[in-house]
Amino acid sequence: MNHSVTPPVYAQIAFDIASRISKGDLKENTKISGRSLMSSEYGVSPETIRRSFRLLADMNIVSVQPNSGATILSKENANRYIEKFDRNKSYRQLKQELKDLIKERDKANDRILDIIDQMFNLNEKARHIDPIAQYEININKESVITDKAIVDTKFWQNTGATIVAIKREGQMILSPGPYAVFKSGDTIIVIGDGGTYQRVEEFVNQPIEQSVE
Numbered sequence: 001m002n003h004s005v006t007p008p009v010y011a012q013i014a015f016d017i018a019s020r021i022s023k024g025d026l027k028e029n030t031k032i033s034g035r036s037l038m039s040s041e042y043g044v045s046p047e048t049i050r051r052s053f054r055l056l057a058d059m060n061i062v063s064v065q066p067n068s069g070a071t072i073l074s075k076e077n078a079n080r081y082i083e084k085f086d087r088n089k090s091y092r093q094l095k096q097e098l099k100d101l102i103k104e105r106d107k108a109n110d111r112i113l114d115i116i117d118q119m120f121n122l123n124e125k126a127r128h129i130d131p132i133a134q135y136e137i138n139i140n141k142e143s144v145i146t147d148k149a150i151v152d153t154k155f156w157q158n159t160g161a162t163i164v165a166i167k168r169e170g171q172m173i174l175s176p177g178p179y180a181v182f183k184s185g186d187t188i189i190v191i192g193d194g195g196t197y198q199r200v201e202e203f204v205n206q207p208i209e210q211s212v213e
Contacts, residue, residue: 007085010051013042015085017052018061021078032062032070056081112174116164116189134164135197137204139186144206151178159199161192 007015020026032053033041042049053070056062061077062070120134139146145153155163166173166180167187173180182188190200 009044010048011055011085013044013048013052014055015082016042017056018059018078018081018085021061021072021075022082024075026072028072028075030072031068032072109174113172119191133194133196134189134191135161135200136167137188137190137197137200139182139184139188140205141184143182143184143204145182145204146184147181149179149181150176153182155203158203159190159192159196161190161196161200163188163190165189 017026017032021028026032053062053064056070057064059077059081061072061074061081063073064070145155150163155161163176164174166176166182167189168183168185188200188204190196192200
């Protein structure tokens, strides 16, 4: 995963010039060499140098004179620009890292959903020979497990089934942890043996007055 975010070349050159001013290599009230010399030093076009000077001028670090380079105005402003540049660079890096992580998460979720679909398809084709099957059970309004966490219902102990996911309002909650809470209208996706569906359906939709042991 690549977290590097490279600023434009003209901004890098402006930062380098500001750094040289900050260090005292380039003094206030002195002129910076003309565009042709600067483009030769940095290996870029004169237009790139013009953009660098324009950026420094916007920060009141230099004053640009047409056809005669630029005059250094303020070391203090150069220091401020360097601080701002570093802050923006850190922000850009964090923003890019967040984007990369979101892409990885979405890719992983897509793969999980794809695997679940494949498992369902295989189950439909070979239910009679597969000792482990997958089922979907809806939670009705009167369900005894409504608004209870998985761990509190002792779901596995009562049914022998493993919860793969919970469908809720068009969203898929994959591999819900023990503290995930069941809601009315949820669809529980489970895997288990041939008697799993009946056990889970009876357990989930038993009368609410019955306690969950």
